[in-house]
Amino acid sequence: MDTRLQGRTALVTGATSNIGRAIALAYGAAGAHVAVSGRDPERGAAVIAQVRAAGGRADFVPADLDGSPGRSRALADAAVAALGRVDVLVNNAGVYPAGTTLTTDEETFDRIFAVNVKAPFFLTAALVPGMTERGGGVVVNIGSWIARLGVPGGSAYSASKGAVETLTRAWSAEFGPGGVRVNAVSPGVVADAGSELERLAVGMMRGTPADAVGRPEAIAVAAVYLASDDAAFVHGTVLDVDGGRTGVAVVAS
Template identity: 70%
Template sequence: MTQRLEGKTALVTGSTSNIGRAIAVAFAAEGAHVVVSGRDASKGAAVVSQIRAAGGEADFVRADLDGTPAVSHALAAEATELLGRVDVLVNNAGIYPPSSTATTDEETFDSVFGVNVKAPFFLTQALVPAMVEAGGGVVINLGSWITRLGVPSGSIYSTSKGAMETLTRAWASEFGPRGVRVNAISPGVIASDGWDDATRAAADVMMHGTPAGRSGHPDAIAAAAVYLASEEAAFVHGIVLDVDGGRTGVAVVAA
Protein backbone atom coordinates (compact mmCIF):
# COMPACT_ATOMS: atom_id res chain seq x y z
CA MET A 1 0.00 0.00 0.00
CA THR A 2 1.34 3.42 -0.96
CA GLN A 3 1.82 5.77 1.95
CA ARG A 4 0.61 9.10 0.59
CA LEU A 5 2.38 11.20 3.23
CA GLU A 6 5.62 9.26 3.46
CA GLY A 7 8.51 11.52 4.45
CA LYS A 8 6.21 14.38 5.41
CA THR A 9 5.90 16.06 8.78
CA ALA A 10 2.70 17.44 10.24
CA LEU A 11 1.40 19.48 13.16
CA VAL A 12 -2.24 18.87 14.06
CA THR A 13 -3.68 21.21 16.68
CA GLY A 14 -6.38 20.00 19.03
CA SER A 15 -5.46 16.41 18.19
CA THR A 16 -5.93 14.74 21.57
CA SER A 17 -9.54 13.76 20.79
CA ASN A 18 -12.26 13.45 18.16
CA ILE A 19 -11.58 14.95 14.71
CA GLY A 20 -8.05 16.08 15.50
CA ARG A 21 -7.10 12.70 16.89
CA ALA A 22 -8.51 10.94 13.82
CA ILE A 23 -6.50 13.23 11.54
CA ALA A 24 -3.28 12.66 13.48
CA VAL A 25 -3.75 8.88 13.43
CA ALA A 26 -4.60 8.88 9.72
CA PHE A 27 -1.60 11.05 8.82
CA ALA A 28 0.75 8.75 10.74
CA ALA A 29 -0.76 5.68 9.05
CA GLU A 30 0.02 7.33 5.71
CA GLY A 31 3.68 7.78 6.67
CA ALA A 32 3.83 11.26 8.21
CA HIS A 33 5.73 12.10 11.39
CA VAL A 34 3.05 13.86 13.42
CA VAL A 35 3.18 16.31 16.29
CA VAL A 36 0.06 15.80 18.37
CA SER A 37 -0.93 18.93 20.26
CA GLY A 38 -3.51 19.89 22.84
CA ARG A 39 -4.07 20.92 26.44
CA ASP A 40 -4.30 17.46 28.05
CA ALA A 41 -0.93 15.71 28.30
CA SER A 42 -2.43 12.35 29.28
CA LYS A 43 -4.75 12.32 26.28
CA GLY A 44 -1.86 13.41 24.08
CA ALA A 45 0.29 10.57 25.35
CA ALA A 46 -2.50 8.13 24.55
CA VAL A 47 -2.68 9.32 20.95
CA VAL A 48 1.09 9.11 20.58
CA SER A 49 1.07 5.60 22.03
CA GLN A 50 -1.67 4.54 19.63
CA ILE A 51 0.29 5.85 16.65
CA ARG A 52 3.58 4.31 17.75
CA ALA A 53 1.94 0.96 18.50
CA ALA A 54 0.78 0.88 14.88
CA GLY A 55 4.33 1.57 13.67
CA GLY A 56 3.95 5.30 13.10
CA GLU A 57 5.95 8.30 14.27
CA ALA A 58 4.50 10.83 16.68
CA ASP A 59 5.41 13.21 19.48
CA PHE A 60 3.29 15.33 21.80
CA VAL A 61 3.60 19.05 22.44
CA ARG A 62 1.31 20.57 25.03
CA ALA A 63 -0.24 23.87 23.99
CA ASP A 64 -3.17 25.86 25.32
CA LEU A 65 -3.83 27.98 22.26
CA ASP A 66 -5.49 31.16 23.48
CA GLY A 67 -4.96 33.45 20.52
CA THR A 68 -1.87 35.23 21.76
CA PRO A 69 0.95 35.33 19.20
CA ALA A 70 3.46 34.16 21.82
CA VAL A 71 1.66 30.87 22.47
CA SER A 72 1.13 30.11 18.77
CA HIS A 73 4.72 30.98 17.94
CA ALA A 74 6.01 28.85 20.81
CA LEU A 75 4.09 25.83 19.53
CA ALA A 76 5.43 26.43 16.02
CA ALA A 77 8.98 26.61 17.34
CA GLU A 78 8.70 23.45 19.45
CA ALA A 79 7.07 21.46 16.65
CA THR A 80 9.76 22.62 14.23
CA GLU A 81 12.48 21.62 16.67
CA LEU A 82 11.02 18.12 17.02
CA LEU A 83 10.31 17.56 13.34
CA GLY A 84 13.09 19.54 11.71
CA ARG A 85 10.43 21.22 9.59
CA VAL A 86 6.63 21.30 9.36
CA ASP A 87 5.30 20.33 5.94
CA VAL A 88 1.61 20.21 6.86
CA LEU A 89 -0.27 22.35 9.37
CA VAL A 90 -3.80 21.40 10.36
CA ASN A 91 -5.59 24.20 12.22
CA ASN A 92 -8.15 22.03 13.99
CA ALA A 93 -8.26 23.28 17.60
CA GLY A 94 -11.48 25.09 18.44
CA ILE A 95 -14.05 25.70 21.15
CA TYR A 96 -17.84 25.89 20.97
CA PRO A 97 -19.45 27.24 24.13
CA PRO A 98 -23.21 27.07 23.45
CA SER A 99 -24.78 30.48 23.96
CA SER A 100 -27.24 32.84 22.40
CA THR A 101 -26.42 36.35 21.26
CA ALA A 102 -28.24 37.74 24.29
CA THR A 103 -26.22 35.65 26.75
CA THR A 104 -22.75 35.99 25.20
CA ASP A 105 -20.46 38.16 27.30
CA GLU A 106 -17.25 39.81 26.12
CA GLU A 107 -15.02 37.20 27.74
CA THR A 108 -16.75 34.38 25.86
CA PHE A 109 -16.68 36.31 22.59
CA ASP A 110 -12.96 37.03 22.91
CA SER A 111 -12.19 33.45 23.96
CA VAL A 112 -13.94 31.92 20.95
CA PHE A 113 -12.25 34.24 18.49
CA GLY A 114 -8.93 33.85 20.30
CA VAL A 115 -8.89 30.07 20.03
CA ASN A 116 -10.74 29.65 16.74
CA VAL A 117 -9.28 32.51 14.67
CA LYS A 118 -6.33 34.30 16.26
CA ALA A 119 -4.47 31.15 17.31
CA PRO A 120 -4.48 29.58 13.83
CA PHE A 121 -3.73 32.95 12.25
CA PHE A 122 -0.54 33.41 14.27
CA LEU A 123 0.43 29.75 13.98
CA THR A 124 0.15 30.00 10.21
CA GLN A 125 2.10 33.25 10.32
CA ALA A 126 4.89 31.46 12.20
CA LEU A 127 5.11 28.34 10.01
CA VAL A 128 4.41 29.38 6.42
CA PRO A 129 7.67 31.31 5.81
CA ALA A 130 9.70 28.15 6.43
CA MET A 131 7.38 26.18 4.12
CA VAL A 132 7.99 28.75 1.40
CA GLU A 133 11.73 28.57 1.95
CA ALA A 134 11.62 24.75 1.80
CA GLY A 135 9.79 24.87 -1.52
CA GLY A 136 6.26 24.06 -0.45
CA GLY A 137 3.80 23.06 2.22
CA VAL A 138 0.16 22.59 3.08
CA VAL A 139 -2.23 24.36 5.45
CA ILE A 140 -5.61 22.80 6.21
CA ASN A 141 -8.19 24.75 8.18
CA LEU A 142 -11.34 23.43 9.81
CA GLY A 143 -14.59 25.24 9.07
CA SER A 144 -18.10 24.13 9.96
CA TRP A 145 -21.44 23.40 8.32
CA ILE A 146 -23.14 25.96 10.56
CA THR A 147 -21.12 28.71 8.90
CA ARG A 148 -23.53 28.50 5.97
CA LEU A 149 -26.58 26.99 7.62
CA GLY A 150 -27.38 28.83 10.82
CA VAL A 151 -28.41 27.25 14.10
CA PRO A 152 -29.90 29.28 16.96
CA SER A 153 -27.16 28.61 19.53
CA GLY A 154 -24.05 29.05 17.42
CA SER A 155 -23.71 32.68 16.36
CA ILE A 156 -20.21 33.29 17.73
CA TYR A 157 -18.83 29.85 16.82
CA SER A 158 -20.25 29.95 13.29
CA THR A 159 -18.88 33.45 12.76
CA SER A 160 -15.42 32.36 13.89
CA LYS A 161 -15.49 29.39 11.53
CA GLY A 162 -16.70 31.67 8.75
CA ALA A 163 -13.59 33.74 9.36
CA MET A 164 -11.44 30.62 8.94
CA GLU A 165 -13.12 29.76 5.65
CA THR A 166 -12.50 33.31 4.44
CA LEU A 167 -8.88 33.14 5.59
CA THR A 168 -8.56 29.91 3.61
CA ARG A 169 -9.33 31.74 0.38
CA ALA A 170 -7.19 34.74 1.29
CA TRP A 171 -4.23 32.56 2.25
CA ALA A 172 -4.59 30.46 -0.90
CA SER A 173 -4.21 33.67 -2.89
CA GLU A 174 -1.35 34.93 -0.73
CA PHE A 175 0.66 31.73 -0.32
CA GLY A 176 -0.30 29.56 -3.29
CA PRO A 177 1.98 31.32 -5.77
CA ARG A 178 4.81 30.73 -3.28
CA GLY A 179 4.25 26.97 -3.15
CA VAL A 180 1.98 26.59 -0.11
CA ARG A 181 -1.46 25.13 -0.72
CA VAL A 182 -4.25 26.25 1.61
CA ASN A 183 -7.64 24.55 1.81
CA ALA A 184 -10.33 23.89 4.38
CA ILE A 185 -12.68 21.12 5.44
CA SER A 186 -16.21 21.86 6.61
CA PRO A 187 -17.39 18.97 8.79
CA GLY A 188 -21.05 18.24 9.26
CA VAL A 189 -22.59 16.70 12.35
CA ILE A 190 -19.76 14.47 13.58
CA ALA A 191 -20.30 12.02 16.44
CA SER A 192 -17.88 12.11 19.35
CA ASP A 193 -16.60 8.90 20.93
CA GLY A 194 -17.73 10.24 24.30
CA TRP A 195 -21.36 10.75 23.38
CA ASP A 196 -24.09 8.76 25.09
CA ASP A 197 -26.99 7.24 23.15
CA ALA A 198 -29.28 10.22 23.79
CA THR A 199 -26.73 12.73 22.49
CA ARG A 200 -26.02 10.61 19.43
CA ALA A 201 -29.75 10.30 18.72
CA ALA A 202 -30.16 14.09 18.99
CA ALA A 203 -27.30 14.56 16.52
CA ASP A 204 -28.86 12.12 14.10
CA VAL A 205 -32.07 14.15 14.22
CA MET A 206 -30.18 17.08 12.69
CA MET A 207 -29.32 14.82 9.75
CA HIS A 208 -32.85 13.62 9.03
CA GLY A 209 -33.73 14.20 5.40
CA THR A 210 -30.10 14.48 4.26
CA PRO A 211 -28.53 12.01 1.82
CA ALA A 212 -26.50 10.42 4.63
CA GLY A 213 -29.40 10.40 7.08
CA ARG A 214 -27.14 10.16 10.12
CA SER A 215 -24.22 11.83 11.87
CA GLY A 216 -20.71 11.16 10.62
CA HIS A 217 -17.55 9.71 12.14
CA PRO A 218 -14.27 11.59 12.68
CA ASP A 219 -12.56 9.20 10.27
CA ALA A 220 -14.52 10.79 7.40
CA ILE A 221 -12.86 14.14 8.14
CA ALA A 222 -9.48 12.47 8.52
CA ALA A 223 -9.78 10.89 5.08
CA ALA A 224 -10.49 14.31 3.56
CA ALA A 225 -7.50 15.78 5.38
CA VAL A 226 -5.20 13.06 4.06
CA TYR A 227 -6.36 13.83 0.54
CA LEU A 228 -5.80 17.59 0.89
CA ALA A 229 -2.37 17.03 2.46
CA SER A 230 -1.24 14.63 -0.27
CA GLU A 231 0.08 15.18 -3.76
CA GLU A 232 -3.27 13.94 -5.07
CA ALA A 233 -4.54 17.44 -4.25
CA ALA A 234 -1.62 19.25 -5.88
CA PHE A 235 -4.00 21.26 -8.10
CA VAL A 236 -6.44 22.09 -5.30
CA HIS A 237 -6.25 25.60 -3.84
CA GLY A 238 -8.62 27.71 -1.75
CA ILE A 239 -11.53 25.29 -1.47
CA VAL A 240 -13.79 24.46 1.44
CA LEU A 241 -14.47 20.75 1.14
CA ASP A 242 -17.86 19.88 2.62
CA VAL A 243 -17.76 16.55 4.43
CA ASP A 244 -21.22 16.77 5.92
CA GLY A 245 -23.40 14.00 4.54
CA GLY A 246 -25.07 16.48 2.21
CA ARG A 247 -26.28 18.71 5.03
CA THR A 248 -25.47 22.03 3.35
CA GLY A 249 -25.40 21.16 -0.33
CA VAL A 250 -28.66 19.25 -0.72
CA ALA A 251 -32.21 20.32 0.06
CA VAL A 252 -33.36 18.61 3.25
CA VAL A 253 -36.79 17.06 2.88
CA ALA A 254 -38.67 16.55 6.14
CA ALA A 255 -39.92 13.01 6.66
Protein backbone atom coordinates in the same frame (compact mmCIF):
# COMPACT_ATOMS: atom_id res chain seq x y z
CA MET B 1 -0.62 0.53 2.86
CA ASP B 2 -1.15 4.28 2.44
CA THR B 3 2.18 6.06 1.83
CA ARG B 4 0.87 9.38 0.49
CA LEU B 5 2.47 11.36 3.33
CA GLN B 6 5.63 9.29 3.61
CA GLY B 7 8.61 11.40 4.69
CA ARG B 8 6.51 14.44 5.58
CA THR B 9 5.96 16.11 8.90
CA ALA B 10 2.66 17.44 10.22
CA LEU B 11 1.45 19.50 13.16
CA VAL B 12 -2.17 18.82 14.14
CA THR B 13 -3.69 21.16 16.73
CA GLY B 14 -6.42 19.91 19.02
CA ALA B 15 -5.24 16.40 18.24
CA THR B 16 -6.11 14.64 21.49
CA SER B 17 -9.80 14.02 20.76
CA ASN B 18 -12.49 13.65 18.09
CA ILE B 19 -11.57 15.03 14.63
CA GLY B 20 -8.03 16.07 15.57
CA ARG B 21 -7.21 12.65 16.98
CA ALA B 22 -8.59 10.94 13.87
CA ILE B 23 -6.47 13.18 11.62
CA ALA B 24 -3.33 12.51 13.66
CA LEU B 25 -3.92 8.75 13.44
CA ALA B 26 -4.62 8.92 9.71
CA TYR B 27 -1.54 11.04 9.03
CA GLY B 28 0.61 8.63 11.00
CA ALA B 29 -0.84 5.71 9.05
CA ALA B 30 -0.08 7.52 5.78
CA GLY B 31 3.60 7.85 6.71
CA ALA B 32 3.85 11.32 8.25
CA HIS B 33 5.78 12.13 11.41
CA VAL B 34 3.05 13.81 13.47
CA ALA B 35 3.25 16.42 16.20
CA VAL B 36 0.16 15.77 18.30
CA SER B 37 -0.78 19.02 20.01
CA GLY B 38 -3.26 19.62 22.81
CA ARG B 39 -3.70 20.63 26.42
CA ASP B 40 -3.90 17.19 28.05
CA PRO B 41 -0.62 15.20 28.21
CA GLU B 42 -2.41 11.97 29.16
CA ARG B 43 -4.73 12.07 26.19
CA GLY B 44 -1.80 13.12 24.02
CA ALA B 45 0.18 10.10 25.18
CA ALA B 46 -2.74 7.84 24.29
CA VAL B 47 -2.88 9.20 20.74
CA ILE B 48 0.88 8.85 20.33
CA ALA B 49 0.68 5.27 21.54
CA GLN B 50 -1.97 4.50 18.92
CA VAL B 51 0.09 6.06 16.13
CA ARG B 52 3.21 4.16 17.17
CA ALA B 53 1.32 0.89 17.63
CA ALA B 54 0.29 1.15 13.98
CA GLY B 55 3.91 1.66 12.94
CA GLY B 56 3.83 5.45 12.67
CA ARG B 57 5.87 8.25 14.24
CA ALA B 58 4.44 10.82 16.63
CA ASP B 59 5.45 13.18 19.41
CA PHE B 60 3.34 15.19 21.83
CA VAL B 61 3.70 18.96 21.75
CA PRO B 62 1.64 20.59 24.52
CA ALA B 63 -0.18 23.83 23.81
CA ASP B 64 -3.01 25.85 25.27
CA LEU B 65 -3.75 28.22 22.41
CA ASP B 66 -5.39 31.44 23.57
CA GLY B 67 -5.06 33.59 20.47
CA SER B 68 -1.93 35.39 21.56
CA PRO B 69 0.90 35.54 19.01
CA GLY B 70 3.31 34.39 21.72
CA ARG B 71 1.60 31.07 22.35
CA SER B 72 1.15 30.38 18.66
CA ARG B 73 4.83 31.12 18.05
CA ALA B 74 5.82 28.91 21.00
CA LEU B 75 3.84 26.01 19.53
CA ALA B 76 5.40 26.57 16.11
CA ASP B 77 8.89 26.52 17.63
CA ALA B 78 8.14 23.41 19.69
CA ALA B 79 6.77 21.58 16.67
CA VAL B 80 9.82 22.44 14.59
CA ALA B 81 12.05 21.26 17.44
CA ALA B 82 10.18 17.94 17.61
CA LEU B 83 9.85 17.33 13.88
CA GLY B 84 12.79 19.21 12.36
CA ARG B 85 10.37 21.13 10.14
CA VAL B 86 6.62 21.37 9.56
CA ASP B 87 5.44 20.42 6.07
CA VAL B 88 1.73 20.25 6.89
CA LEU B 89 -0.22 22.35 9.38
CA VAL B 90 -3.73 21.32 10.40
CA ASN B 91 -5.60 24.11 12.18
CA ASN B 92 -8.15 22.02 14.03
CA ALA B 93 -8.21 23.26 17.65
CA GLY B 94 -11.40 25.10 18.51
CA VAL B 95 -13.97 25.81 21.17
CA TYR B 96 -17.76 25.80 20.95
CA PRO B 97 -19.39 27.27 24.05
CA ALA B 98 -23.14 26.99 23.62
CA GLY B 99 -25.13 30.19 23.62
CA THR B 100 -27.33 32.51 21.63
CA THR B 101 -26.49 36.08 20.70
CA LEU B 102 -28.51 37.35 23.66
CA THR B 103 -26.81 35.05 26.16
CA THR B 104 -23.19 35.28 24.94
CA ASP B 105 -21.12 37.68 27.02
CA GLU B 106 -18.02 39.51 25.83
CA GLU B 107 -15.60 37.16 27.56
CA THR B 108 -17.10 34.13 25.82
CA PHE B 109 -17.21 35.89 22.46
CA ASP B 110 -13.57 36.93 22.74
CA ARG B 111 -12.50 33.40 23.74
CA ILE B 112 -14.27 31.86 20.72
CA PHE B 113 -12.55 34.22 18.30
CA ALA B 114 -9.21 33.99 20.11
CA VAL B 115 -9.03 30.19 19.90
CA ASN B 116 -10.87 29.63 16.61
CA VAL B 117 -9.50 32.54 14.55
CA LYS B 118 -6.56 34.37 16.14
CA ALA B 119 -4.65 31.25 17.19
CA PRO B 120 -4.61 29.64 13.71
CA PHE B 121 -3.93 33.06 12.16
CA PHE B 122 -0.73 33.57 14.12
CA LEU B 123 0.29 29.90 14.01
CA THR B 124 0.01 29.94 10.23
CA ALA B 125 1.97 33.19 10.11
CA ALA B 126 4.71 31.53 12.18
CA LEU B 127 5.04 28.40 10.05
CA VAL B 128 4.38 29.46 6.45
CA PRO B 129 7.71 31.31 5.99
CA GLY B 130 9.59 28.06 6.64
CA MET B 131 7.40 26.22 4.15
CA THR B 132 8.04 28.87 1.54
CA GLU B 133 11.79 28.74 2.10
CA ARG B 134 11.73 24.97 1.51
CA GLY B 135 9.70 25.37 -1.66
CA GLY B 136 6.25 24.39 -0.45
CA GLY B 137 3.88 23.11 2.20
CA VAL B 138 0.25 22.60 3.06
CA VAL B 139 -2.22 24.23 5.43
CA VAL B 140 -5.50 22.43 6.14
CA ASN B 141 -8.11 24.38 8.10
CA ILE B 142 -11.10 22.78 9.78
CA GLY B 143 -14.28 24.76 9.21
CA SER B 144 -17.89 23.78 9.90
CA TRP B 145 -21.18 23.35 8.09
CA ILE B 146 -22.67 25.84 10.55
CA ALA B 147 -20.74 28.65 8.85
CA ARG B 148 -23.12 28.50 5.89
CA LEU B 149 -26.36 27.10 7.24
CA GLY B 150 -27.91 29.22 9.97
CA VAL B 151 -29.14 27.69 13.21
CA PRO B 152 -30.79 29.44 16.16
CA GLY B 153 -27.82 28.99 18.53
CA GLY B 154 -24.07 29.33 18.29
CA SER B 155 -23.91 32.58 16.32
CA ALA B 156 -20.44 33.51 17.58
CA TYR B 157 -19.08 30.05 16.79
CA SER B 158 -20.58 30.05 13.30
CA ALA B 159 -19.12 33.52 12.67
CA SER B 160 -15.69 32.29 13.75
CA LYS B 161 -15.88 29.36 11.34
CA GLY B 162 -16.99 31.71 8.59
CA ALA B 163 -13.80 33.64 9.27
CA VAL B 164 -11.80 30.42 8.94
CA GLU B 165 -13.34 29.73 5.53
CA THR B 166 -12.53 33.29 4.39
CA LEU B 167 -8.96 32.96 5.67
CA THR B 168 -8.63 29.75 3.67
CA ARG B 169 -9.30 31.62 0.43
CA ALA B 170 -7.24 34.66 1.42
CA TRP B 171 -4.26 32.54 2.45
CA SER B 172 -4.48 30.54 -0.75
CA ALA B 173 -4.11 33.77 -2.72
CA GLU B 174 -1.37 35.05 -0.43
CA PHE B 175 0.75 31.93 0.00
CA GLY B 176 0.00 29.94 -3.16
CA PRO B 177 2.64 31.76 -5.24
CA GLY B 178 5.21 30.61 -2.66
CA GLY B 179 4.23 26.97 -3.09
CA VAL B 180 1.97 26.66 -0.04
CA ARG B 181 -1.44 25.13 -0.72
CA VAL B 182 -4.25 26.17 1.63
CA ASN B 183 -7.60 24.39 1.79
CA ALA B 184 -10.23 23.52 4.36
CA VAL B 185 -12.52 20.69 5.34
CA SER B 186 -16.03 21.62 6.44
CA PRO B 187 -17.41 18.79 8.59
CA GLY B 188 -21.07 18.11 9.20
CA VAL B 189 -22.25 16.93 12.59
CA VAL B 190 -19.49 14.56 13.72
CA ALA B 191 -19.20 12.42 16.85
CA ASP B 192 -17.68 9.18 18.06
CA ALA B 193 -20.03 6.18 17.93
CA GLY B 194 -22.03 5.76 21.12
CA SER B 195 -20.98 9.11 22.56
CA GLU B 196 -23.27 11.53 24.36
CA LEU B 197 -22.62 14.04 21.59
CA GLU B 198 -23.96 11.58 19.04
CA ARG B 199 -27.15 11.12 21.03
CA LEU B 200 -27.69 14.86 21.32
CA ALA B 201 -26.83 15.68 17.70
CA VAL B 202 -28.46 12.90 15.70
CA GLY B 203 -31.54 15.01 15.01
CA MET B 204 -29.45 17.62 13.21
CA MET B 205 -28.59 15.12 10.46
CA ARG B 206 -32.00 13.47 10.15
CA GLY B 207 -33.34 13.79 6.61
CA THR B 208 -29.97 14.49 5.01
CA PRO B 209 -28.67 12.06 2.35
CA ALA B 210 -26.46 10.43 4.99
CA ASP B 211 -29.28 10.49 7.56
CA ALA B 212 -26.74 9.94 10.30
CA VAL B 213 -24.04 11.63 12.34
CA GLY B 214 -20.63 11.42 10.71
CA ARG B 215 -17.51 9.86 12.18
CA PRO B 216 -14.20 11.65 12.79
CA GLU B 217 -12.49 9.20 10.45
CA ALA B 218 -14.45 10.61 7.49
CA ILE B 219 -12.92 14.03 8.10
CA ALA B 220 -9.47 12.48 8.50
CA VAL B 221 -9.70 10.85 5.07
CA ALA B 222 -10.39 14.25 3.52
CA ALA B 223 -7.53 15.83 5.48
CA VAL B 224 -5.10 13.20 4.19
CA TYR B 225 -6.23 13.86 0.63
CA LEU B 226 -5.75 17.63 0.94
CA ALA B 227 -2.29 17.19 2.45
CA SER B 228 -1.16 14.77 -0.24
CA ASP B 229 0.04 15.22 -3.82
CA ASP B 230 -3.34 13.88 -4.96
CA ALA B 231 -4.61 17.39 -4.23
CA ALA B 232 -1.73 19.20 -5.94
CA PHE B 233 -4.15 21.20 -8.11
CA VAL B 234 -6.55 22.02 -5.26
CA HIS B 235 -6.21 25.55 -3.90
CA GLY B 236 -8.49 27.73 -1.79
CA THR B 237 -11.22 25.10 -1.60
CA VAL B 238 -13.57 24.28 1.25
CA LEU B 239 -14.34 20.57 0.96
CA ASP B 240 -17.72 19.72 2.44
CA VAL B 241 -17.69 16.40 4.27
CA ASP B 242 -21.07 16.81 5.88
CA GLY B 243 -23.38 14.03 4.72
CA GLY B 244 -25.16 16.49 2.44
CA ARG B 245 -26.11 18.81 5.30
CA THR B 246 -25.36 22.07 3.44
CA GLY B 247 -25.78 21.01 -0.18
CA VAL B 248 -29.09 19.19 -0.16
CA ALA B 249 -32.48 20.50 0.93
CA VAL B 250 -34.12 18.63 3.79
CA VAL B 251 -37.87 18.66 3.15
CA ALA B 252 -40.13 18.17 6.13
CA SER B 253 -42.66 15.36 5.77
